[in-house]
Amino acid sequence: MSKQKYKWVGTRPDRPDGADKVTGRARFGADFNMPGQLVGKVLRSPHAHAIIKSIDTSAAEKLPGVKAVVTAKDFPEQPNLIVPTGEMQVNLRDVTRNVMAREKALYESHPVAAVAATTDAIASAALALIKVEYQVLPHVIDVAEAMKEGAPLLHDNLITEGVKPVPTKPSNIAKRIDNVKGDTDAGFKQAEIVVERDYTTQPVHQGYIEPHACLASMAEDGQVQIWSTTQGHFQVRGFCSRLLNIETSQIRVTPTEIGGGFGGKTVVYLEPVAVMLSKKSGKPGKRVMSREEVVRASGPAPGGTVHVKIGARKDGTIVAAECTIALQAGAFPGSPVGPACWTSFACYDIPNIKVIGYDVVSNRPKVAAYRAPGAPISAWGVESTMDILAQELRMDPIDLRLKNAAKKGTKTSYGPVFDTIGFVETLEAAKNSEHYKSKPKPGMARGVAAGFWFNVGADSSAAAHVAEDGTVTIISGNPDIGGSRASLALMAAEELGVDYDKVRPVIADTSSIGFNFVTGGSRVTFATGLAVVNSVRDLVRECKVRAAKTWGVDPDGVIWENGCAKPAGSNVGEFEPLSLAQLAATAGKTGGPINGHNQLNAQGAGPGFGVHIVDLKVDRDTGIVEIGRYTALQDVGTAIHPSYVEGQMQGGAVQGIGWALNEEYIYSAKGKLDNAGFLDYRMPVASDLPMIETIIVEVPNPHHPYGVRGVGEVPIVPPLATVGNAIARATGVRMTDLPMSPPRLSAALDAATPRMAAE
Template sequence: MSNPPTNNPKYKWIGTRPDRPDGADKVTGRARFAADFNLAGQLIGKVLRSPHAHARIKSIDTSKAEALAGVKAVVTSRDFPEQPDVIVPAGEMQVNLRDVTRNIMAREKVLYEGHAVAAVAATNEAIAKQALALIKVNYEVLPHVIDVAAAMKPNAPLLHEHLMTEGAKPAAARPSNIAKRIEFAKGDTAAGFAKADVVIERDYTTQAVHQGYIEPHATLASASEDGQVQIWSTTQGHFQVRGFCARLLNMETSQIRVTPSEIGGGFGGKTVVYLEPLAVRLSQKSGKPVKMTMSRDDVFRASGPAPGADVHVKIGAMKDGRIVAAECTVAMQAGAFPGSPVGPACMCSYACYDIDNVFIVGYDVVSNRPKVAAYRAPGAPISSFAVESTIDLLAQQLKMDPIDLRLKNAAAKGTKTAYGVTFGTIGMVETLEAAKNSPHYKTPVKPGFARGVAAGFWFNVGADSSAAAHVGEDGTVTVISGNPDIGGSRASLALMAAEELGIDYDKIRPVIADTASIGFNFVTGGSRVTFATGLAVVNSVRDLIRDLKGRAAKTWGVDPEGVIWENGMAKPAGSNVGTFEPLTIAQLAATAGKTGGPINGHAQLNVTGAGPGFGVHICDLAVDADTGIVTVGRYTAAQDVGTAIHPSYVEGQLQGGAVQGIGWALNEEYIYNAQGRLANPGFLDYRIPVASDLPMIETVLVEVPNPTHPYGVRGVGEVPIIPPLAAVANAVARSTGIRMYDLPLSPPKLSAALDAARPLMAAE
């Protein structure tokens, strides 16, 4: 514990930076990630994937594969029951069970390259691979469509012959690839634009990007003859793995026990199932444990990604910078099945600002790409890139400081959003001011560099959480929760428990329990764990304290109301209660047998009142005029974080999110060839940022406590990926004089734009 505490005078533990409880395991290789689990006698499972972007499956012949020595089971869609047309939550997104079963194993058609068509389990990997080659699939190849604009055309190849646009005005007369139309309106934009001094209207596009977690999906499943199933898996939600497997395999949830491994990154991409139902079915058929891991190629072709989109933005403002009307249309890739995050993209687009007249339309569009999954603030970075770029154009046109322009329009307590919610206590203004006063913004831009600014908003979520706190015989405490720790949440949960209980952080051991050992928990996602599961932990500790006070009351022969809890000890509430020496947890634990048995607390709740978060990022960069290579020289992320429970891990969220956003802005994209096959399914050609691409990422933690949480916690994980896309693009525009409307701003694209502008600039 060598790091200095922050100066949060209200608390003893909250705001300090102790070593994380799982630190030693993670630096020694001892921590077990999904692919590190093995069982005696396990088989290796492998998936046969479609080479086509779009094709009808006429027949599948698995007989030769089944006959191969060492092959113990083969499954196809015939091994999975048909599912009803029912929408269920999947992490922060919604999915249709009818589609989920088709995504894990293609039925009538393959809808994207990499779509699973069969799976085998064999005694080793070599035999499993040999078996895949022996499966004969007879395809009727169909015309495919990759891009949103093309997929929306009336004559586009149809992915789902019966898909009618939900919410279309007028109602859809015939099927299309547009799954849904949504709309959010506030005020009268026509009147707003009519009075505006300045109107700016632009079109933007972004490409699909992958979450890029370093640990590929992996699972180990063991089914026994009595119908019980155990699963070890890398997931952001083991209760969701249990729920999906139960539905997709027609089982009862109590028959399935899922143990989450340590998780090697997820960012939203591990809130859905791919391998688990296949591994369970293969294990059921073979009677052996089955281990499955995705290759990196599989991960790119068949999991995630986050969507690309076409975005149209129109903003009208008065000369003083006041925005009086704003419109946005987002047409978003859903991948092969309906369900893109176009809803949050629309809702977040203007949420940073207090604007009277807003009109937002979103389209959810299917095409022959893998089904999209959540990625950190799903949808928001995309609409925000377009809106924040347009606001930068407005700042340039009005010759206003970009932070001042945003301050002029900033949302505050009482602002009504276009999606209907009225904000409570939020920190948008404070975050803008903190960014303006940051050492970075106060320092003049270095010669050769230019500066971009952008803001971002995310709701943050609460939802279902359970937690328990158990006192051991020696008075130390185990805190049990059910959310995989993806970035240090064990530490923040233990800090809140220590603060509440008044004992030392290292007397508390946080444990993440499997699905059979703690009540239901919603996924690790939506920036909810430290907030919502944190609240469940706080409540479980309060329940524990109530029990401890009762034990002291019993020991002293007084009423429980006569006992208070202070600094980890039970004390008489006042001299009228009597004179008793305080009792520590250890003392109460030693006599627990005489005062009522084991001392435990528990809590389960549906958490509401998540505090929204706002971020403002500042990016200084230089553009090489010959190569189009962008060098980020300085970067600062300011964010309204509520209360920083463990400031190092809060800073880490801001830094990591910012860098993912920088990658999205500068290099990352799914590239398809003419056959609809992904051309860059590896880390060499899909280039995520590396250490030498980056400067240090400075952080400014703005603490505007969330009034609904006992310690003021707001989610912090998602906001920081939103501002970088426009912060980078705005800096590029100010550096080169060329506004780029299509992400990523990769060297080939940027150098082409620079070349195209050169004779023009010379002529001027």
């Protein structure tokens, strides 16, 4: 419908940064250089858990060509203070320890020292000269093991939050959260059928193709410049300011083009170290991670355990649901267990819900956000259990979900009551899709699952400037990770009534626009989009004032239509419309440059729901799964640029397929990662997949002028269970542990075969 309603919104023009990105002109994190720059390298712990008894850097410092060496001693101690970052919360005391280990190395490849040298070879040689004395400690990798009494403790002072009475002894359980709606004990008494299962998931890496990289320079006057590939340059500035005790406005961070992030580039690893090396050496320095460093030491999404219990009546009405989730936080507290809990049953209108979450530390790299953080893990458990329920009730899985679907007015387990949402519409679109109506091809079986994400608002700033010729620049502060320049320009063109190519979107550095929260949580097109629309409205208001001045009338007598100021009616007077170009030409006489601004904390993010359908085949001998057909459906509110909306849905679905079928971290008995590269950490490649069909559902968000909800997170939530549900229907074997990789799946099929033969 939006296609008729709008001139630009809902169209598919070329993206503003397209030519740069197909010609190699676009400059990413590793593509920036400064004269005289040094090469930075990081020394990392070879142990999963060890006390750092001493670090001797003297030999490295003496090596010709070495200009600086830093260790944790160079970074000031930080308070025990929680600050928001991206979609997660972090503790400054822990961040500084993650950037550079202090008392202990808490995971293999934890940074312990860094050098800046004139060449790569000298920097490498210097690392080899740093002598670190370790006292190796017992380690723990698995989340269930880490929760046990007597497990090796990572932090002597970690007392579980959220438990009463307050524990007297430290443990690896950082936090427990409880989410209760109604009374599940009473609810389960009404149930005629109860399904209960345990599930596990493995950690997975975001897998962005561009490694972390930055260039940093601290000048003699204390001013700092950083070029960084990040989802949030304002967060990079904030962390560097806090971790290095530098006034925030002294730091200018320019976001480079970003080669994927998916949540993993909302935190800092390199930047504070690079600035400290620059400070000590007096030279700018560049630091680029190797792929191996990315996998070993940057945040994966957590693995975890999920226990699910769902009770229903025979007609499919769910009366009670419980879920217990324990997530690996990595070496420091702060897994996305909160969102994992809150999203778990958000798709359904269930009177009695109890969700318990545990945040558990272990000797792994600290987790970072990954697309809908936490949600795919709980959805893997809940949506698999929903499928078992549908099978036991002999109900169509979409009908079971329709019967229990959350709608406007449904109260969530975590508090809010849903406003207008489109889950029912998405389920109905799935049911009516050509894919669902057709029979799977011979040998193929079908799976269905749903998913939810809140979508996010938060802080954004934007400006709209009219150039001397009447063309417009839209300035915002969120790195464009997958086409947001295009969506912002489309909304600005629509609002202004000018052509898309008359609007040029740019992404400003931290000193050139007001604060913007990270690119994440599916917030940019919604929240920054809102700031852009409001800044254009501010610009239009100013244009009306200028037209009124030109005509000698009251500004209230001027309207804005099709990119021109016009008299509101004949009573105002007979005036020819004034275009942006005409207003710009006379701006000097009517009050100077014409600009608009807006800053806001965007409220009213519209929740998103998705439903995925897969047809797949399982090779019983090898355990290899062949995806035959895949359809992703999602309520996106309004698709501003449908091609990039489809792209988000397709990309998220494929990341989820990788999570379901192949991706995992394999640790040795010594707690060392055995598959730290793209060869053994197996992400989906083109030949693993069919086309990913998309069906965009549009139930506009009433809290956004164009109805935007946000797109990027939801599509990674359903695939895990979608694939698992199809495998269960293909083989009769219900997989509960991820990944459903060929060795695991063939082992499960082998184990099940005698039992099935006996049946």
